[in-house]
């Protein structure tokens with residue numbers, strides 16, 4: 001079978017999300033009832049959307065999220081372990097088998113910052129990971145960072161340092177440093 | 193085996209009288225399309241399956257009774273029947289959701305066998321490799337499918353821009369997963 005006017009993944013994604021205009025949606029649906037090739041592509045799109053949704057539920061991604069997202073996750077019954085730190089703050093932290101999401105809420109004065117990076121360092125201060133140009137809402141007074149549950153559940157006792165950095169032509173400026181003293185509460189040896 | 197019938201020929205064939213082979217072909221051809229339509233509008237696999245049975249039944253009845261004026265428009269007729277039937281089923285789905293709330297257990301989760309398989313770990317790596325904004329958009333959007341305005345205000349950009357980022361991210365994920373097109 002050969003589709004002469006295949007619909008792209010972007011349109012199929014919009015259709016799945018229900019954000020196509022009424023007319024566009026009708027045209028696409030007429031097409032889908034005559035074209036299994038585009039139907040197959042829509043199924044791939046749904047599988048992708050489902051897969052991403054499952055990853056979100058598993059809490060295994062490292063990413064910056066919104067407060068609204070956290071609220072919805074909690075409404076769905078997922079257990080969110082949160083640590084809220086002021087700039088320069090420290091926390092004793094852990095993660096248990098019951099936790100679904102692990103969140104660090106990092107407060108900082110980010111006014112005027114055009115680009116903010118999140119730097120993640122080990123106890124010796126060596127940068128292990130950097131999330132460049134993270135989303136920061138205008139006027140926000142904190143960043144909500146989700147740590148990977150897969151990583152956290154496997155982590156041994158250790159110290160982790162997070163830094164929020166503002167970047168501009170003049171270079172890097174420290175917005176806040178946050179120290180996490182992690183204690184493993186799950187059984188097993190644990191390893192990085 | 194006879195040659196593949198057009199939709200119109202299939203409709204006529206079924207209208208001529210009991211023809212198990214033609215009816216089987218109708219099922220084979222239309223069921224996946226109805227199921228997909230149902231999943232999109234009902235967001236529930238069981239409800240999509242119910243819709244499929246209901247619409248195929250109504251279509252067969254109409255064809256057997258010779259009620260389809262233009263046989264070539266079989267696909268449009270099936271789609272039209274979907275649009276009407278989905279309204280009833282939506283009510284049923286709501287009832288099911290209320291039952292789920294009441295009894296807590298998900299008694300209705302069917303297998304997702306008809307969606308193509310996806311390598312979970314590979315997808316995790318692909319999502320993690322997106323740029324920060326793209327990852328936030330994709331994850332928060334697909335997590336709960338009504339967050340356009342929400343995501344826009346979180347990123348401090350317009351909904352149109354969220355859409356652009358989402359499209360780019362979807363394309364990157366497809367490339368990373370090795371899906372063509």
Ligand SMILES: [Zn+2]
Pocket residue numbers: 003004005006007031035036037038039
């Ligand atoms: Zn097509």
